[in-house]
Amino acid sequence: VKLQQWGAGLLKPSETLSLTCAVYGSSFNNYYWSWIRQPPGKGLEWVGEVNYDGSTNYNPSLKSRVTISLDTSKNQFSLKLSSVTAADTAVYFCARGRNSKTLWGQGTLVTVSS
Amino acid sequence: QSVLTQPPSVSAAPGQEVTISCSGNTSNIGRNYVSWYQQFPGTAPRLLIYDNLQRPSGIPDRFSGSKSGTSATLGITGLQTGDEADYYCASWDNSLTAILFGGGTKLTVL
Numbered sequence: 001v002k003l004q005q006w007g008a009g010l011l012k013p014s015e016t017l018s019l020t021c022a023v024y025g026s027s028f029n030n031y032y033w034s035w036i037r038q039p040p041g042k043g044l045e046w047v048g049e050v051n052y053d054g055s056t057n058y059n060p061s062l063k064s065r066v067t068i069s070l071d072t073s074k075n076q077f078s079l080k081l082s083s084v085t086a087a088d089t090a091v092y093f094c095a096r097g098r099n100s101k102t103l104w105g106q107g108t109l110v111t112v113s114s
Numbered sequence: 115q116s117v118l119t120q121p122p123s124v125s126a127a128p129g130q131e132v133t134i135s136c137s138g139n140t141s142n143i144g145r146n147y148v149s150w151y152q153q154f155p156g157t158a159p160r161l162l163i164y165d166n167l168q169r170p171s172g173i174p175d176r177f178s179g180s181k182s183g184t185s186a187t188l189g190i191t192g193l194q195t196g197d198e199a200d201y202y203c204a205s206w207d208n209s210l211t212a213i214l215f216g217g218g219t220k221l222t223v224l
Contacts, residue, residue, distance in 0.1 A: 058212070099206060
């Protein structure tokens with residue numbers, strides 16, 4: 001059972017961050033699927049989650065710019081963050097679960113720079 | 115600034131015991147489960163404790179969790195140099211409808 005994530009690692013300000021997380025060996029059912037980020041040298045910040053039924057919850061500070069979605073046909077879920085700035089530079093992790101995130105992706109460093 | 119408050123750092127000698135606190139309020143820890151994560155530099159976090167005090171399989175019983183009111187505590191006994199890492203608490207917040215992470219605590223095993 002594992003999560004494997006990918007996406008563009010270098011963006012310019014105002015572009016849209018797009019990451020995908022593939023789920024291997026686990027059903028989508030009965031789980032929340034989450035994105036968490038960690039700016040360089042700083043702590044963890046929850047970005048948001050999508051439930052297996054497609055419902056979502058987002059970090060209030062990012063809500064206007066975030067979309068998390070499921071593609072059950074491909075066993076994947078995705079993160080889109082629009083209008084990025086340097087403050088969005090971070091390692092982004094995908095994870096399974098809400099209160100107990102038992103499975104994590106390897107992390108993707110996304111750098112926003114002009 | 116995180117809504118869940120942790121000490122920035124703690125330290126203890128090998129073989130000793132250490133506790134890490136996580137303070138919240140009635141919207142989060144006071145009404146919801148707490149989980150704890152361990153993170154080594156350059157790696158993804160690992161779940162240590164969930165539902166306040168449960169350990170996933172494979173986590174040694176040197177790690178323990180507890181909760182009282184609006185605070186939670188992670189305990190580590192028999193400290194090893196390999197326990198040196200950052201530790202984070204997390205809990206759902208009913209008011210924000212969001213998961214909150216604590217600011218993290220760096221454990222040094224002297």
